[in-house]
Amino acid sequence: MSTAHDVLFRTLADPTRRALFERLCREGEKTVGALTARAGVSQPVVSKHLGILKQAGLVRDRHEGRHTHYSAQLGALTPLVDWTSQMAGFWQSRFDDLEDLLRRMDQ
Amino acid sequence: MSTAHDVLFRTLADPTRRALFERLCREGEKTVGALTARAGVSQPVVSKHLGILKQAGLVRDRHEGRHTHYSAQLGALTPLVDWTSQMAGFWQSRFDDLEDLLRRMDQ
DNA sequence: CTAACACATACCCCAATGGCTATACGATAA
DNA sequence: TTATCGTATAGCCATTGGGGTATGTGTTAG
Numbered sequence: 001m002s003t004a005h006d007v008l009f010r011t012l013a014d015p016t017r018r019a020l021f022e023r024l025c026r027e028g029e030k031t032v033g034a035l036t037a038r039a040g041v042s043q044p045v046v047s048k049h050l051g052i053l054k055q056a057g058l059v060r061d062r063h064e065g066r067h068t069h070y071s072a073q074l075g076a077l078t079p080l081v082d083w084t085s086q087m088a089g090f091w092q093s094r095f096d097d098l099e100d101l102l103r104r105m106d107q
Numbered sequence: 108m109s110t111a112h113d114v115l116f117r118t119l120a121d122p123t124r125r126a127l128f129e130r131l132c133r134e135g136e137k138t139v140g141a142l143t144a145r146a147g148v149s150q151p152v153v154s155k156h157l158g159i160l161k162q163a164g165l166v167r168d169r170h171e172g173r174h175t176h177y178s179a180q181l182g183a184l185t186p187l188v189d190w191t192s193q194m195a196g197f198w199q200s201r202f203d204d205l206e207d208l209l210r211r212m213d214q
Numbered sequence: 215c216t217a218a219c220a221c222a223t224a225c226c227c228c229a230a231t232g233g234c235t236a237t238a239c240g241a242t243a244a
Numbered sequence: 245t246t247a248t249c250g251t252a253t254a255g256c257c258a259t260t261g262g263g264g265t266a267t268g269t270g271t272t273a274g
Contacts, residue, residue, distance in 0.1 A: 006122060013120035014262075015113060025197040032221055045263060047222055066220045066271040074198045077191055084184055084191075090132040091181045121232075139251060152233060154252055173241045173250045 004079035011056040012080075016041055017049040021058055024072035031067045111186035118163040123148055124156045128165055131179035138174045 012018050020035060032050065036043045050070055053059040057076040062069045119125050127142060139157065143150045157177055160166040164183040169176045 006125075009116060009120045009125065013116045016262080018113075018116065022194065025194045028201050033219095036221095041262090042264065043221070044223080044265080048262085051222085068221060072194075072198065074195060077194065080187075081191060084188060087129065087132045087179075087184065088181060091179065094135050123232080148232090149234065150251075151235085151253080155232085158252085175251060 005083040007056050008058075008077070008080050011052055011058060014049070016045070017053060020046065020049055021053055021072060024059060024070060025074070029062070029069045029071040031069055033067075035070070112190040114163050115165075115183070115187050118159055118165060121156070123152070124160060127153065127156055128160055128179060131166060131177060132181070136169070136176045136178040138176055140174075142177070 012021070016039065020039065023035065023038075024030060032043065032046060035050070036046045039046050050059060050061070054061060054070075058073055059070050060073050062071070119128070123146065127146065130142065130145075131137060139150065139153060142157070143153045146153050157166060157168070161168060161177075165180055166177050167180050169178070
């Protein structure tokens with residue numbers, strides 16, 4: 001089974017790929033050429049990473065003539081936020097249990 | 108350069124490792140043996156993953172006789188939350204810029 | 215129609231990494 | 245002290261995956 005946050009963590013684990021996503025978040029829509037210019041890797045590598053980001057739902061592409069524009073899809077980060085708050089929730093409830101225990105012991 | 112969220116994404120990208128961390132969040136402190144029992148991998152592999160989680164600051168270990176107890180360090184997730192809200196922030200501010208532009212064009 | 219362009223795909227290479235078994239090491243039990 | 249137990253480390257192997265170059269495909273310019 002491959003859960004949503006599984007895909008997100010895997011996809012965002014690579015620095016080059018994450019840098020591409022960050023640029024799209026900061027600077028908005030960009031063409032492959034513009035992204036390649038400052039990516040530090042070759043154009044085919046950029047295209048491959050963008051493909052992986054797209055599969056993860058993190059980016060969208062829009063074709064315009066012979067250019068392809070990519071943009072960040074921020075909503076795709078939701079499962080990541082959910083996972084994080086779920087972990088925090090488990091931790092909190094165990095803390096609450098401890099508090100309960102201490103309170104009962106106090107009586 | 109290896110930023111904090113860089114380490115976190117890399118560390119949490121592996122399913123086995125993330126499962127260990129999740130169990131520690133859900134069920135609290137556990138020994139290596141207890142974790143190995145349901146991990147689906149060998150004890151040395153569990154130990155290795157726990158070592159990586161520890162390096163990332165995601166878990167703590169406590170030695171008690173010949174047992175080692177591991178527990179989740181939830182605070183270590185903070186850089187992940189920060190990164191996410193930073194990305195959301197960039198997206199939001201670009202949206203605000205667009206709103207400003209449209210408002211000025213409207214006059 | 216042809217050439218140049220923007221991007222995607224195919225293919226190969228190599229380093230990183232996750233899994234294993236064997237073993238070392240510290241602590242306890244006998 | 246010796247045997248056993250719990251965990252960590254060492255060494256090995258197979259796979260994954262990120263990087264490159266070469267080339268395919270569709271589009272616009274001349």
